[in-house]
Amino acid sequence: MNAVIDISKSLKRAREAKGLSQRTLADLSGVPQSHISKIESGGVDLRISSLVEIALALDMELKLVPRKGLSAVNSIIRSTQAKAQSKSMLDVMAKLQRAADQLNTALAGDRGVAQLRSRINELSRISLPPESEGKLKALAKQLQKLITGKTEVSSLQTVLEEVNRLRNEAVHQRDSEPEGRWRSAYSLDGDDDA
């Protein structure tokens, strides 16, 4: 049942994309967490009613698509998801840049901070893969801690290293991947909510 596995994966991906835990989704959908765990792992052959409730909670809907329309539909699904992803990524990157600016102001004259800010700006001009989003979030969080003085300035070096790592990974993947889907999605500007 490849199609059943595909549906399971779609559900899991959508949940993760929304940053929901299984327990939260359980509350939203009315399907118990233990069952959601089994569903996501492809361990049960779900009934339509259960699928529809979970999908609803994930802002999705179940459709039967004629084969002839399938590629067009797949393309719409992909582009809708990419849009959501790229908006989210842009938000996180903007937050990271703001944090770097704030830190630079707070620790004016610190060469490490200036370097970090410069690197972050550089990073914002590179197309990053969707999986980087979590790491960017973590970096923003760490910068917030530096701004409020909750961590030692010595951790700046760790942050800088992580930024460099992200950059190197993106550059490396860009070299070895075909010209990028996420590049064009990431470069999409504006906010064309329908």
Add this chain to the structure above:
Amino acid sequence: MNAVIDISKSLKRAREAKGLSQRTLADLSGVPQSHISKIESGGVDLRISSLVEIALALDMELKLVPRKGLSAVNSIIRSTQAKAQSKSMLDVMAKLQRAADQLNTALAGDRGVAQLRSRINELSRISLPPESEGKLKALAKQLQKLITGKTEVSSLQTVLEEVNRLRNEAVHQRDSEPEGRWRSAYSLDGDDDA
């Protein structure tokens, strides 16, 4: 479970559009006829695997669509179905016209046949609703019988009355329905298979 009912209806509609009986679909899909009957009437809350097998046999696929992409997807589904329908309808109408031509040649000089042919040509210029397709098919079949001499020429009158009935129904529905979805679908020309 409105969504579940919608899925059931989609399955039934698709089956009927392909002119399959439940027993034939049962053979194609591996799901027993008695179960298909229950499914189509919304009497069971189907498992994904069963749905996928039936959909496959009906040249359809199950997709999870993000809400933001839904209207675009619905529009593709509708237009794909309308294309299939209009092509099918054009085929049947062409067959009917050919049969009328053949009959006119075979029974040259018969006033009834000439009148019938004229009426059929007139009908082909009217936008007919999708549900007329079955009746058109039946008419074409009857004309074939007249050509081969398998029925009495006296049944010409019955055929003529049916053609008139179809015409009157279409005209009547056109008057009382908003300007037509099926008009534009029917008027689609060409054969733009992707």
Add this chain to the structure above:
DNA sequence: ATCAATGATCTACAATAATGCATCAAAAAA
């Protein structure tokens, strides 16, 4: 260090899907 969150796994039970026949009533075909 402890506590909280997370996903995975288990249990027992009730409800229901799914299956494979058979049959019926109505409609269609011969």
Add this chain to the structure above:
DNA sequence: TTTTTTGATGCATTATTGTAGATCATTGAT
């Protein structure tokens, strides 16, 4: 007219989902 086809319904049985808890192991946060 009879026969065939069609969709609906019934039956008995098996397998599975779904539920509601509880708990575990791991990870992350404090």
